[in-house]
Amino acid sequence: MSKKDLFIVRHAKAESGSRVLDFDRKLSYQGINEATQMAQKIKDYEIQPTFLVTSPAKRALGTAEIFAEILQIPISKIEQVNEIYESEVDILMDIIHGLDEQHDSVAIFGHNPEIIMLAFQLSELSIEGFPTCAVAHLHFPEASSWQLINPQSGKLRLFIHP
Numbered sequence: 001m002s003k004k005d006l007f008i009v010r011h012a013k014a015e016s017g018s019r020v021l022d023f024d025r026k027l028s029y030q031g032i033n034e035a036t037q038m039a040q041k042i043k044d045y046e047i048q049p050t051f052l053v054t055s056p057a058k059r060a061l062g063t064a065e066i067f068a069e070i071l072q073i074p075i076s077k078i079e080q081v082n083e084i085y086e087s088e089v090d091i092l093m094d095i096i097h098g099l100d101e102q103h104d105s106v107a108i109f110g111h112n113p114e115i116i117m118l119a120f121q122l123s124e125l126s127i128e129g130f131p132t133c134a135v136a137h138l139h140f141p142e143a144s145s146w147q148l149i150n151p152q153s154g155k156l157r158l159f160i161h162p
Contacts, residue, residue: 004140004149005157006096007042007049007107008119009067012133014059023085027062034133034162035063039070041160042135049107051077053095055084057111063133064109084110089117099146123154134161 012031027035042048048071054064064078083091092114099106110118116130123138130136138154 002104002144004143004146005047005049005105006122006138006140006149006154007105008115008122008136008138009038009063009107009109010112010115010130010132010134011055011057011060011063011109012038012066014132023057026058031059031063031132032066035066036070037162038133038135038160039067042067043070045137045158047105047137049073049105051079051100051103051106052109053079053081053084053099053106054109055087055111056080056082057085060084060109060111064107067107067109084108087111087114089114089121092118093121093149096149097147101145121151122149123152123156125156125159127159131161134159 012035013028014025014031015028052064052068054060068078081095112130119125119136125136137158139157140149140154142153143149
């Protein structure tokens with residue numbers, strides 16, 4: 001079995017304002033540019049995700065859709081998981097443990113603070129923040145199954161942000 005690779009992605013910059021519910025906030029013009037820029041960098045990177053898991057919140061889904069378009073991932077390979085929105089790290093870990101084993105390289109799109117807490121829990125990542133549309137690539141050299149992903153078992157291979 002292949003080893004596992006996880007891309008942890010914070011959604012790109014969203015529109016501000018109180019006229020819409022938080023869940024319904026769309027990507028801003030800046031956010032669209034951020035997502036396009038980061039997706040292009042991942043396209044040019046040594047490995048790309050082949051399956052995307054995202055919060056259904058519009059800003060996270062919009063970020064995932066831009067990545068899918070640039071990485072030429074079919075929309076059918078984007079799974080919306082309600083539990084990613086307003087989540088906890090333990091729930092995100094359960095989602096990772098439940099990923100289909102046919103996918104060896106997956107990206108998860110979510111929200112702070114949970115997304116940075118997930119990156120910290122899974123790797124030696126030590127950074128000050130996780131800006132909008134930041135991408136952390138973690139490689140799991142000992143994990144032939146998503147169920148074997150454990151705290152501190154990931155090796156940080158890439159950390160980029162706009």
